Amino acid sequence: MSTTSEQPQVATHQVSNRWISLFAISWLGIWLAQLTPFQLTLPEQVNDLLGLDGNNLAESQWHRSVIGFGIVSGVSAIFALIAFPVAGSLSDRTTGRLGRRRPWIFSGVALFAIALVLMGFQHTWVGLAICWSLVITGFSVASSALTALISDQVPVYQRGVVSSWVSAPQAIGVVIGVAVVSLLGLSPIPAYLLVAVLLVVCTLPFAFYLQDPPVGDHGLPSFNLRSVWNELWISPLRERDFGWTLLGRILVNIGNALGTSLLFFLLQFGLHVADPADKVLTLTLVYTVCVVIAALVSGRLSDRLRVRKPFVLGAGVLQGFAAIVIAIQPTLTSTAIAAGLLGAGFGCFLGVDQALATQVLPDAATTGKDLGIMNIAMAVPQALGPLIGAFVVAWFGGFTALYVASAVFGILGGLSVLRVRGVR
Template sequence: MTPRDDQQHRVPVRTGVALALGVLLWLGPYLGLVGVLVPQQVARIDPANKTGDIALMSTVAMIVSTIANIVEGGLSDRTRSRWGRRTPWIVAGSVGTFVCVLFWGQCSAVWQVVLSDSVYMIFLNMIVAPLIAVIADRTAPKYRGTISSVYALGNSAGQYGGQMLASFFLPMPKIGFVVLAVMSLLSGPVAALILREGSTKNMPVSPVTWKTFSDNFVFPTHHVRDYYLALFGKLSIQTASFAISGYQLYILTDYVMLKGNALQTYVSAISMIMMVTAIVMCIGAGPVSDKLHIRKVPVIIAGLLIAVGSFLPALTNRPFIMLAYAVVVGIGMGMFNSVDQALNIEVLPDQRTAAKDLGILNIANNGGQVLGPIFSAAIIKIVGYSGVFPLAAVLAAVGVCLIFFIRKVK
C-alpha cells in the first residue's frame, strides 16, 4: 500500500535510484532508435518515402502501445508472486526488447521495420507502466515531487543522451543497434535488483468480475475530470516536443542543410545541450515543488517555454537556431518532466489501479512520440519543414491551457 506522509520519514532514495536507472536504460535506447538510427535505416531503404514510412511506423506503434499500456498495466496491478507485482513484468519486458532490437537492426524492408517497432512496443510497455507505478507504490505524497525529479533525471539523460549516443553510431549503425539492445536488456534487472520488491503472494486480489475487469482493464470513468485534463495536456506537450525531435535528423539534413561531420556534430550538440539543461532543471524543480506544495504552476511554465523554444527555428534555418531551440526546450522539458509525474499521481482516480491508470497517462508519452512525427509528416507535405515549428508551438500552448483547468492540484 502507498505509505502516508506520517509513515515515511525520509526520502525513499533506493526507489529514486531504481527509477532513474530503469528509465535511463529503456528510454535512451528507444529514442536513440526512433530518433536517429531508424530514420537513417528507413532513409537508406526507401529514401523517396522516408517521412511517410516513419509516420506509418509511428501510427502502428501508437495503436499497439495504447493497448499494451492498458492491458499490461492492469495485469501488473493484479500480479501476485514471490518477486512482487512489478518485477516479473519489467524483467520480461527487458528480455523481449533486447531480442526485438537485435532483429530491428537486420531489417532490409519497410514492413520489417514497422513489424519490429510494433512487437518492440509490446515488450517496452511491460517495463514502462509497472515501473512508473512504483512511484505510487512506494512514495508518500510529500516526497513525490522529489522522486519525480529523480525519475526525470533518468528520463532526461535517456531522452537526450540516447540520441547523442546513437549519433556516434551513424557511420556504423549495426553496432549501434547491438549497443542499444544491451542497454534495454539491463533496464528491468537493474531496477529490480535495486528495488528488491517484496512478495505479493499474500496480497488480496479481487476475483475477476465485470466490475474488476472494468476497473483494471478499461479507461477510468469516475472522478476523472482532472485525470483526463492531465492526460490530454501531457499528450499535447509531448506531441509538440516529438513533432520536432522525431524528425530531427531530417530537419538537420533537409531544412538546415547539414551533412557529413557537421550533421553528426549538430545531432550530438543538440542532444548534449538538451540533456544538460534538462538535468539542471530536474535537480531543483521537484524539491521546490514539494516545498511550496505546488504542481500546476511549474508544469504550465514549462509548457510555455516548450512553446516558445519550438517556434524559434521557424524564424531562420541557420544552424545556430537549433542550438537556441535546444536550450529553451531543454529547460522546459526538464521542468516539465520533474513535476509532471507528481501531478499525474495526485489526479489518479484510484490508487488500487495505479499501474493501469498511470499506464494510460503514459500513453501521452508514447502517443506524443507517435503523433508528433505523424503531424509533422502531414505538415511537411503541405508547407515543408518550416511548418513543423509553429505546429509544435501551438500544440504546447494547447497543453498548457488544458493543465490550467485542473482543479484538484495547486
C-alpha cells in the same frame, strides 16, 4: 524480503537514496534502449529499404524517408496504446510471490531485449513493423510497472524528485546511446545487441533490490480486456482532474515531438546549413543539458513548495515560446536559443508532470492501469511526431507552420493544467 500479503495503500515512508539511484539507472537503460534505435538505427534501416542515402537526402526524398519511418513508428503506437493499460491492469491484479510489479518489470525487459536483438536482422517492412512493435510493447510493459511504483512506494512529498529521475535519464540516455553507436560505427546488428545488453544491465539491479511484497485480493474484478479498453475513454471523462492532466500531457508531448523530430530536416532544407549532422549533435547537447537541469530543479522545487501546477503551466508556455522563436526568426542562432528554451520547458514539464499524474489517480487499487493510460500520452505522440510533422510541412509548404503548430500545442498543454482542481 517479506512475503506477507498486503492491501494497496498510500505510501508514507520516504524511499532511500539507493532506491532512487537504482530506479534512475533503470530508466537510463530503458530510455537508451528505446530512443537510440528510434533516433538512429531504425531510420537507417528505413532508408536502406527505400534505397536512400540518409546522409545525403535530396529535398524531394526526405518526405519519403520520414513518412516511411512514421508508418513503422505509427504501427507501434497502436501496440503502445493497448500494452500500457493492459499491462498496468494486470499488474494491479498480480498477487504472486514475486510481488505486484516485479514480474512485469522482468517480463517487459525480457521482451524488450529479445525484440531489439531481432530488429537487427530485419530487411522487410513487415519485419521492421512487427519487431519494432514488439520492442515498444516490451518498453510499455516495463515502463508501466516502473511508473506504478511511484504511486505504490513514494510519498507525495518526494514524488517530484523521484519523477525527475524518470525524465532526466531520457535526455541522458539518448545522447549516450547515439554517441556510442556513432563513435563505434556500429551496423544495426551489433548496435541493437549493445543497447539490449545495456538495457538488461541497467534494469536488473533495481528489480532484484526492489521490496515488492505480494498484494492480496483487494476486490478488483477479474481481468477483462473490454473493460480495460472502455476505461481508456471512461476514466478521463468521469474523473475531471485525471482527464485534464491526461489532455495536458498529450498536448505538451505532441508540441515537443513536432519541435524536435524534424530538426535535422529543418537545418538541411529550411536553414540550408552546410553540415546539418554536426549541428544536430550540438543542438541536441544544448537541448539535453537544459532538459536535465530543468527536470531535476523543478522536481525538487515542486516538492519543497508543495505545488505542481505552476511548473506545468510555465513549462508549456516556455515550450511554446521556444517554437515561436524559430517560426518568427528561423536562423541557426535563433534555433540554438530555442533548443535551450525548449529543453528547459520540456525538462520542467517532465520533472513535475509524473508527480502530478500520481496525485490525480482515481483509485489506489488501480494505479497500474490508470498510470498506463497516462503513459500513452508520452509514448504515442513521440511515435507519431515525425509523421505528423512531415504532413504539416508538406501541406503548408514550409517549416514555419510546423513550429507554429508546436507552439500552439505546447501553450494549450500548459494552460490545461489550470482546470485541475485537486492539486495545487
